[in-house]
Amino acid sequence: MTDEDRADDDREVVVQIDDADAFAGEPDGLQRLWTPHRMAYIGGQDKPTDSAPGVGCPFCRIPTLPDEQGLVVTRGPAAYVVLNLYPYNSGHLLVCPYRHVPDYTDLTPDEVADIAGLTQTAMRVLREVLAPQGFNLGMNQGDVAGAGIAAHLHQHVVPRWVGDSNFLPIVARTRALPALLADTRARLAAAWPTDSKG
Numbered sequence: 001m002t003d004e005d006r007a008d009d010d011r012e013v014v015v016q017i018d019d020a021d022a023f024a025g026e027p028d029g030l031q032r033l034w035t036p037h038r039m040a041y042i043g044g045q046d047k048p049t050d051s052a053p054g055v056g057c058p059f060c061r062i063p064t065l066p067d068e069q070g071l072v073v074t075r076g077p078a079a080y081v082v083l084n085l086y087p088y089n090s091g092h093l094l095v096c097p098y099r100h101v102p103d104y105t106d107l108t109p110d111e112v113a114d115i116a117g118l119t120q121t122a123m124r125v126l127r128e129v130l131a132p133q134g135f136n137l138g139m140n141q142g143d144v145a146g147a148g149i150a151a152h153l154h155q156h157v158v159p160r161w162v163g164d165s166n167f168l169p170i171v172a173r174t175r176a177l178p179a180l181l182a183d184t185r186a187r188l189a190a191a192w193p194t195d196s197k198g
């Protein structure tokens, strides 16, 4: 990535995404996909300023809140599932370990297993509730890779529909309505199988 590309990154990402269909394969897929939902952080007033564990870290704070307030969909033994406050798409979920660790290699085997299991169930529940036609799963490791909150690992589960990239210029610049997020959270939580809550 050249300095020129980096300088253009924040401003022209939406245009780049529309052009992505023209590429063979997806050599730039992660960068193009994961940058848009950060637009809210880049211009927003809720960008976390403190990456220390505890109150300053949203992923440490969320599990201390009631599910409805924190937009928590379900809680496992080592990780939990939360609706992204800055969604790339409707139903954009994050699977986070409770522990404040930045790197995938920091996870214990129990945390790896819980995150993987919750990710599988999240896909099943999203298919049932929102009927997406595909998914993007991924973790951004480090600021340079596009992590909005690099200090606390989180796995994105992004449902995809044919043609949804046409709406990126809209969703990337518009904050999701809290009422809509609350409704989506309630629907996903109700559909979550009780035997997988850990």
Ligand SMILES: [Zn+2]
Binding pocket: 052, 053, 054, 057, 058, 059, 060, 061, 099, 100, 101, 151, 152
């Ligand atoms: Zn944290």
